Amino acid sequence: MKSFEYVACMKAESVLRVVSVSGGKDSTALYCWAIREFGREGFKAVFADTGHEHPATLNYLRNLPAMANGPEIT
Numbered sequence: 045m046k047s048f049e050y051v052a053c054m055k056a057e058s059v060l061r062v063v064s065v066s067g068g069k070d071s072t073a074l075y076c077w078a079i080r081e082f083g084r085e086g087f088k089a090v091f092a093d094t095g096h097e098h099p100a101t102l103n104y105l106r107n108l109p110a111m112a113n114g115p116e117i118t
Contacts, residue, residue, distance in 0.1 A: 061087035065108070065117050067101040072108065079114045089117040 063078045065071045078087045091105055109116050 063087055063089050065089050065091050065105065067091075067097070067104050067108075075108065075114060075117075076112055079112055084113060084115045087115065089115050091117050 061078065061082060063071070063075050065075050075089060078089075089109075093102075105117055108114070
């Protein structure tokens with residue numbers, strides 16, 4: 045399956061879209077892309093807290109939804 049075919053498949057209404065956000069540049073880019081493609085209500089954003097995250101990362105993740113106008117990261 046080519047990437048554009050995959051994106052078309054992801055636009056189906058019955059798909060549960062989940063974006064894993066770590067606070068890094070790549071997951072932030074994916075989070076912003078998902079907002080643009082699916083809207084803030086069109087996907088769930090999750091974060092796996094290992095208990096060893098830097099405080100700056102946790103602060104960034106708390107503020108990212110407001111900065112990007114995206115969904116809460118749970």
